[in-house]
Amino acid sequence: MAKPKSEDKRNAILAAATQVFAERGLSAPTAAISSEARVAEGSLFTYFKTKDELINALYRTLKLELSDAMMSGFPRKQGVRHRLEHVWNGYVDWGSAHPEGQLVLRQIQVWGGLTEEVKAATAAAFGEFDRIAEDAAEQRVFRDMPMPFIWAALVSLADMTMEFTRRQPEQAAEYRAQGFALFWAGVARK
Structure with missing residues (x-):
């Protein structure tokens, strides 16, 4: 047995x-x-x-942990800026606390071996992003930019913020707020 x-x-x-x-x-x-x-x-x-199955399972696990961190206490009834800042804070806090996990997620995202099942499961965990994007478009919150470009800017600035936070953890809250302010100033209509 x-x-x-x-x-x-x-x-x-x-x-x-x-x-x-x-x-x-x-x-x-x-x-x-x-x-x-x-x-x-x-x-x-x-x-x-297989090793591919391990990598897919690891990606799913890390993405679901990240989603939990970002969506805990999510303010669904608030405006786009408030919801997006909540997501930003969760992302930066998780990535700062789990630098290895953040690095591995980036590696796996460019790997090319993710199964459709894992892609669908992890996308479902981040469905709230679609709602934020829909609300932002409907309310014309963002400048006229492609949504993938806006999300890429968010990720890039969050990665930079995490790096500064890891170097100077005593200034984590300040860097997190400044990073989001920089992102918002770049994508929001005036």
């Missing part, structure tokens, strides 16, 4: 994969992940049939 899978062991493998991929990139061998997780290499493949 097969031994039941342990959620703790699965989580240890995912945590180890985050650490190893952050240090060595997605090409890091699974043996390094198994070693970091302190499991036999064969155990990794008990939980994830």
Whole structure:
């Protein structure tokens, strides 16, 4: 009879994969992940049939953690600016607290091996962004720019803000507020 899978062991493998991929990139061998997780290499493949499956599971896990951080206490009835600032704060706080996770998410996003199932599941977790974009367009809150360009600006400025926050954590709140103010000044109509 097969031994039941342990959620703790699965989580240890995912945590180890985050650490190893952050240090060595997605090409890091699974043996390094198994070693970091302190499991036999064969155990990794008990939980994830292939390295691609592991990477997809890790992406899904990290994106759902990020979504939880960004959407906790989300002010659905507030205006676009207030909702977007809430999302910004959650994103910057999560990325500042989890630099390895943030780095690995960026690596996986350009990897090209995400399954449609994982893309759909993670997109659903961020559905509130679509509503913010729809409300912003309807209310003509943003300048005439493509929405993907606006989201890319948000991510780039948030990444910069996280980097400053990691260097000077005592100024985290100030950097977070200044970063959002810079983003808003660039995309909002006057």
